Amino acid sequence: VTNSDTQEVIDRIRAGTHAVVDLDAYVANIRSLRALAPEGAAFMAVVKADAYGHGMLHCGKAAAEVVDFLGVARVDEALRLRRAEVSTPILVLGPANPERLAEALSNGITITVGTQEHLEQLVRAVESSGRRATVHLKVDTGMRRYGFIGRSAVDAAVALDGHPEIDLEGLYSHYSSADETDLTPTRDQLDSFNEVISGIRHHGIYPRFIHVANSAGIIAGIAGNSNLVRSGIATYGLSPSDELQLPVGFRPVLSMFTSITRCHQLGPGEGVSYGLSYKARASEDVAATGIGYADGLPRQLSNTGWFVVREQRASIRGRVCMDQTVIARPVGAQVGDRVRVFGAGQAGEMTLDAIASIAGTNNYEIATRVTARVPRLYVRRGQVVAWEHLLLGESHIVVDDIDCEE
Numbered sequence: 198v199t200n201s202d203t204q205e206v207i208d209r210i211r212a213g214t215h216a217v218v219d220l221d222a223y224v225a226n227i228r229s230l231r232a233l234a235p236e237g238a239a240f241m242a243v244v245k246a247d248a249y250g251h252g253m254l255h256c257g258k259a260a261a262e263v264v265d266f267l268g269v270a271r272v273d274e275a276l277r278l279r280r281a282e283v284s285t286p287i288l289v290l291g292p293a294n295p296e297r298l299a300e301a302l303s304n305g306i307t308i309t310v311g312t313q314e315h316l317e318q319l320v321r322a323v324e325s326s327g328r329r330a331t332v333h334l335k336v337d338t339g340m341r342r343y344g345f346i347g348r349s350a351v352d353a354a355v356a357l358d359g360h361p362e363i364d365l366e367g368l369y370s371h372y373s374s375a376d377e378t379d380l381t382p383t384r385d386q387l388d389s390f391n392e393v394i395s396g397i398r399h400h401g402i403y404p405r406f407i408h409v410a411n412s413a414g415i416i417a418g419i420a421g422n423s424n425l426v427r428s429g430i431a432t433y434g435l436s437p438s439d440e441l442q443l444p445v446g447f448r449p450v451l452s453m454f455t456s457i458t459r460c461h462q463l464g465p466g467e468g469v470s471y472g473l474s475y476k477a478r479a480s481e482d483v484a485a486t487g488i489g490y491a492d493g494l495p496r497q498l499s500n501t502g503w504f505v506v507r508e509q510r511a512s513i514r515g516r517v518c519m520d521q522t523v524i525a526r527p528v529g530a531q532v533g534d535r536v537r538v539f540g541a542g543q544a545g546e547m548t549l550d551a552i553a554s555i556a557g558t559n560n561y562e563i564a565t566r567v568t569a570r571v572p573r574l575y576v577r578r579g580q581v582v583a584w585e586h587l588l589l590g591e592s593h594i595v596v597d598d599i600d601c602e603e
């Protein structure tokens with residue numbers, strides 16, 4: 198691909214609905230989190246779910262330069278990173294699909310074991326493939342989702358440790374409520390976890406990594422005796438919850454843009470979009486834009502959300518459709534104008550938190566909703582360094598050697 202072709206593709210992506218991912222903000226957020234974690238702790242950037250909608254490949258590559266581990270939920274997510282030549286240790290946090298174990302082991306992917314059944318599957322995969330396995334043992338201290346409870350975790354550690362081809366590298370648990378004001382459940386979880394750690398040490402087993410804190414745990418300063426922390430949401434510059442906000446200095450990484458596709462005038466009493474749920478009282482200028490719920494914009498924003506065009510706030514008129522949304526037309530707005538859908542909020546646009554609040558969910562869900570047809574531009578120092586268009590199967594690095602902002 199030549200430089201002029203590259204510029205043409207970037208211009209074409211910019212002209213339509215697209216997401217911009219600020220890799221400088223991402224790396225800076227990771228650095229800020231490291232500073233909040235226990236001194237000397239290793240850092241895992243969680244890039245599951247396509248990096249919370251930000252794009253796993255380019256976020257994973259950017260993170261790999263500054264972290265010790267990448268975290269994903271599924272073996273397939275780890276395989277995608279390995280196929281893109283990411284050699285950083287990757288931990289699969291969720292239960293591994295047994296059909297995928299052999300491939301995971303041959304790609305040097307670290308597996309979580311959290312039930313007796315999965316332990317046996319792993320042992321079988323190790324024995325039949327002849328590969329070594331690096332394993333983290335998951336302890337369920339309250340989530341009741343995945344992991345061994347209490348005494349059974351100690352037994353599992355003893356079983357794994359006794360296997361010559363298995364390296365029990367880590368022991369971890371996961372907080373259910375570290376993003377809430379009341380930290381009692383979190384302290385209880387930490388107590389249960391510490392009990393398991395002692396039980397395992399009693400057998401002379403000392404896994405290299407002990408970890409429990411997610412973003413909320415890191416920010417709230419409750420990482421226990423961890424020497425590894427795992428963070429997803431905060432690396433993307435998003436707060437874990439309304440109660441637990443990010444400290445100042447963190448910056449949202451993801452912004453979304455679209456463009457105006459048509460301008461027209463509603464007559465008095467005329468309705469707009471499905472169900473004609475918005476009716477103009479007097480004549481009103483409106484503009485159609487090229488973004489809808491199939492791009493990840495919640496339909497709950499109908500008649501409630503807003504975009505920003507030419508530095509003016511433009512309310513959504515009528516229902517958000519699958520592929521288009523109508524807005525009040527700001528003064529001077531024209532077909533082709535760039536429309537800010539959401540972002541850091543500095544231009545008055547909706548933040549992911551604002552959208553989540555309207556949609557009755559959290560910022561995690563809104564970020565992960567950004568769909569495969571939305572091309573993403575990756576930016577460092579204001580310059581596009583990569584793009585990805587999942588729908589077209591395109592992923593391209595424009596500049597490889599640019600340093601991130603200090």
Ligand SMILES: *Cc1c(COP(=O)(O)O)cnc(C)c1O
Binds near residue numbers: 245371411428
């Ligand atoms: C998703 C996940 C995380 C990251 O959580 P955040 O709240 O996004 O920081 C950490 N640990 C486990 C086990 C997870 O599944």
